Amino acid sequence: MLTAQQPVFRKFWHAVMPLTQLQGGPQPFTLLGVAIVLFLDEHGEPAALRDRCCHRTAKLSMGWRIDEGPLCGKLQCGYHGWTYDRTGRVVSIPQYGAERPVPPDYRTPAYHCTARYGYAWVALDEPIADIPAMPEFGKQGWRTIYQFYETWATSPMRALENSFDNSHFSFVHRATFGVASQPQPSKYRLNDTEAGFYAETVVPASNPEAFQRISGVQDAVTTRHMRNAYYLPFSRRLDIEYPSANGQLGKRHVIINCFTPIDDGHMQLCQWLFRNDTEADCPEAMLIHFDDVITREDKAILESTDPDAVIDVRRRGVEFSMESDKPGMMIRKRLFELLTAHGEAEVHRSPTVIPIQAASSTGS
Ligand code: FES
Numbered sequence: 210m211l212t213a214q215q216p217v218f219r220k221f222w223h224a225v226m227p228l229t230q231l232q233g234g235p236q237p238f239t240l241l242g243v244a245i246v247l248f249l250d251e252h253g254e255p256a257a258l259r260d261r262c263c264h265r266t267a268k269l270s271m272g273w274r275i276d277e278g279p280l281c282g283k284l285q286c287g288y289h290g291w292t293y294d295r296t297g298r299v300v301s302i303p304q305y306g307a308e309r310p311v312p313p314d315y316r317t318p319a320y321h322c323t324a325r326y327g328y329a330w331v332a333l334d335e336p337i338a339d340i341p342a343m344p345e346f347g348k349q350g351w352r353t354i355y356q357f358y359e360t361w362a363t364s365p366m367r368a369l370e371n372s373f374d375n376s377h378f379s380f381v382h383r384a385t386f387g388v389a390s391q392p393q394p395s396k397y398r399l400n401d402t403e404a405g406f407y408a409e410t411v412v413p414a415s416n417p418e419a420f421q422r423i424s425g426v427q428d429a430v431t432t433r434h435m436r437n438a439y440y441l442p443f444s445r446r447l448d449i450e451y452p453s454a455n456g457q458l459g460k461r462h463v464i465i466n467c468f469t470p471i472d473d474g475h476m477q478l479c480q481w482l483f484r485n486d487t488e489a490d491c492p493e494a495m496l497i498h499f500d501d502v503i504t505r506e507d508k509a510i511l512e513s514t515d516p517d518a519v520i521d522v523r524r525r526g527v528e529f530s531m532e533s534d535k536p537g538m539m540i541r542k543r544l545f546e547l548l549t550a551h552g553e554a555e556v557h558r559s560p561t562v563i564p565i566q567a568a569s570s571t572g573s
């Protein structure tokens with residue numbers, strides 16, 4: 210599937226940028242192949258416009274936010290100073306006198322944009338689903354850690370299926386938590402939900418001394434109770450619970466991922482971490498480092514895959530599967546149903562199917 214070629218994804222909210230990055234002025238982002246500019250309006254709320262001035266097409270992200278006076282919170286183009294409000298209307302042309310009105314059709318497209326969980330979220334068309342809930346955000350007893358915000362040369366589908374794939378730990382993560390001697394994946398219990406599905410399992414995990422403040426457990430091998438939920442189209446929530454130890458509740462390590470589609474070959478990894486412990490129990494820097502090492506392992510292998518993942522499974526022979534790919538197949542099914550419900554077929558690069566040839570007995 211070529212993600213940016215499927216219009217239905219325009220109808221969902223996507224996490225686009227941490228609000229802190231907008232404090233310094235307007236910022237560009239590419240969402241589903243559309244160049245947008247984000248800025249904070251006069252109320253400090255994020256706004257999103259097409260990153261194209263309607264005068265001579267300069268990128269509005271090269272301009273600036275006006276910080277005072279009657280045009281405070283408006284976005285000024287850096288070329289000739291035309292100035293936009295959050296609806297995309299040109300509200301000021303400095304070359305005109307104050308008495309001369311701006312024609313009402315002078316505008317650039319504006320998109321749905323809202324602040325939630327410390328991020329600006331954007332929907333290019335009228336959204337048909339809510340932003341996934343993050344009940345731990347700001348809740349007593351929980352810490353919020355903004356872990357990752359970075360571009361990967363892969364597709365959301367690849368990142369999603371990887372995040373539900375129990376059979377790669379012993380290989381991709383053999384240097385970290387994967388147990389190399391146990392390649393047989395633990396089975397998920399899977400249940401469909403309205404927003405996607407819910408998958409639950411318990412997996413063994415290496416727990417060397419360096420990880421023991423993360424897990425709160427002192428054994429060399431421990432378990433992770435994984436509660437993993439998929440939300441259409443490109444988000445997931447992974448709640449990892451470690452066993453209780455020393456009379457304390459098990460540590461919870463709750464990761465939220467939004468795999469935001471940039472274009473057909475790139476996505477933005479947005480990752481929040483929630484923990485039910487304190488800085489004294491396990492420092493934030495250690496938590497970021499721990500997940501960073503694992504995340505680098507996933508990134509390297511995923512960037513070697515073809516971002517054009519098969520969604521329509523009737524296209525047999527492009528990719529082959531095994532039992533543990535079931536969550537990935539369920540994601541495909543849900544995405545395929547979504548496309549179908551909106552009158553879309555999967556758009557893909559027709560791959561050259563290489564016929565499988567019998568192995569030569571003659572050699573050379
Ligand atoms: S191109 Fe933006 S004001 Fe001229």
Ligand SMILES: [Fe+2]
Nearest residue numbers: 371377381507
């Ligand atoms: Fe992984």
